[in-house]
Amino acid sequence: TQLLEQSPQFLSIQEGENLTVYCNSSSVFSSLQWYRQEPGEGPVLLVTVVTGGEVKKLKRLTFQFGDARKDSSLHITAAQPGDTGLYLCAGADNNDMRFGAGTRLTVKP
């Protein structure tokens, strides 16, 4: 059972479109992380959010942590084919991170 629910499960869009993916939980997390994973590789950390209401920007990616620290969103502006991958959120649970099932994003040229 995943503590973190991610939606949508799959997303296929055209290059240049904007998108938002979500990560929700009934639990409060001390921090929440977003990773991106490509086929046959391990996840790679994109960002950590710690403070409720926090917004972080990484070029075309905007991450938001909910005020109650139970949910988060990732917004991508002007998506590119290189953004294709599995986007995973992970919440701190004691000494380790627990992952959602991910959103599989495909950006078509």
Add this chain to the structure above:
Amino acid sequence: DTGVSQNPRHKITKRGQNVTFRCDPISEHNRLYWYRQTLGQGPEFLTYFQNEAQLEKSRLLSDRFSAERPKGSFSTLEIQRTEQGDSAMYLCASSGWDSLLYGYTFGSGTRLTVV
């Protein structure tokens, strides 16, 4: 440092055989984690080491699974009497004390196929 290294990258084994995977973490990292990932799912936590001490084990880690980190450096994950349900990607990650801020560094994983 070349990051987290896992060997082998792929392993095909017959049901009932034992397999062992190795993980070499980033040398400065004192924490090491094993996760299992099946198709369409996120990584599921298996176990966690701080230096050589195994501090937490998931219910997923049945008595056929054992993990060690004998000198607080590399780690091994052994699966005895493999079953088809063990087929998955086994991921190793490492971190320092500040993992909640700086996250984990993952290896490329070992893909196990039990036939």
